[in-house]
């Protein structure tokens with residue numbers, strides 16, 4: 043109609059204004075009212091609650107709308123639930139009789155929507171927490187399974203490697219023994235060389251001492267008889283023979299032999 047200024051979905055007391063006719067018709071839609079200023083004059087300004095109790099008298103659910111109003115206005119939604127906010131059927135009787143023109147039903151709807159919104163957020167947070175815990179549990183389970191697989195693989199590898207390592211250790215021992223055996227001739231040869239050098243040094247020293255003694259000590263063999271000379275020659279021959287037969291290390295130094 044020409045004077046239509048708003049549209050209400052629902053009855054004149056319980057209905058609520060819809061912003062656009064493009065809003066869908068739902069299962070709970072019982073009617074759509076084309077409102078006009080004549081039918082729905084502007085509400086008088088809201089006044090403070092005087093606690094007259096008229097709202098409580100008309101409530102079909104025997105609620106205390108003025109208490110619900112105070113708690114909803116203070117955003118104390120817990121208290122509204124304690125006063126059975128969700129038992130309110132939003133009939134609008136309390137708002138209709140309120141002498142202070144307080145839109146009580148709008149306050150109650152606001153409180154309900156806030157509680158539902160917080161409940162949805164809480165459920166979403168709990169679902170996210172559950173997903174997080176499940177994810178952590180799955181990650182821990184996967185880590186445990188991976189560690190178990192790695193442990194099994196390591197055990198299998200170590201059992202496979204054991205003979206090889208034994209062979210390797212045997213090879214190492216064998217190599218050590220062969221190395222020792224190989225180095226032994228070298229050590230022995232070096233020791234023999236050292237002994238030979240030592241013996242050569244001793245022999246040279248003996249020769250030098252004999253030569254010095256021969257040069258220093260006069261031979262008092264000039265007046266010897268022929269018999270004595272033969273005995274001396276025989277002794278010298280035996281000594282020479284003994285020196286020739288004796289190994290160099292067993293050669294008695296002339297000084298010690300003389301002693």
Ligand code: SF4
Pocket residue numbers: 090091092093094095096097098107108111136139140141142143144146
């Ligand atoms: S009817 Fe209005 S003024 Fe009276 S107690 Fe209820 S809310 Fe307050």
Ligand code: SF4
Pocket residue numbers: 097100101102103104105106107129130131132133134135136137146147
């Ligand atoms: S709107 Fe709710 S509180 Fe007000 S009279 Fe109806 S049931 Fe009671």
